[in-house]
Amino acid sequence: MKNVKKALSRLFAPRAWAANSQTAGVHGNGAVSLEASAAITRGQIVGFDSGKIKPATGDILPIGVADDNAAAGEEIAVLLFGSTPGTLSVLSAGTIAAGSEVYSEASGKVSATVPAASASKYCIGIAVGAAASGDEVEIAHCVARKITTPAS
Secondary structure (H helix, E strand, O other): OHHHHHHHHHHOOOOOOOOOOOOOOOOOOOEEEEEEOOOEOOOOEEEEEOOEEEEOOOOOOEEEEEOOOEOOOOEEEEEEOOOOOOOEEEEEOOOEOOOOEEEEOHHHOEEOOOOOOOOEEEEEEEEOOOEOOOOEEEEEEEEEEEEEOOOO
16 A cells, blocks of 8 residues: 555656647647747737748638737747637628628738639638727637639
8 A cells, every 4th residue: 555655646746747749739728829920919810821820811721810919930829710619809800790701801800791703711700799990809710611702
């Protein structure tokens, strides 16, 4: 019994545990830390740029929303679309009504404007509330899906 107690006390003694890097493995809370390749503002949608992240434009696949501000080269928490529990707040590029689908726009913002003829954007969810241009809008998010409007 003495040896069992000793083994258990060593096993549960306070110490630093080795683990995988933050960017490797499973992220059960839907957030991951990634390095920014450009300046990022909290609430911008972000996508990959040569293995790092930057504000997503209409043609860059958005993976999530920035949870903080970061300069190029800094690590930043990204709340992943389709994985993070609950709703997310993102920056609006225009007026958005509650219940509207939201699409990726320039500078990592979103709008309710569908793509123009022969153009594509990524739909990232549905607005839960209304927002004016430049405000944050709460969205029920999903994994980004590319939407292309056929030519007229």
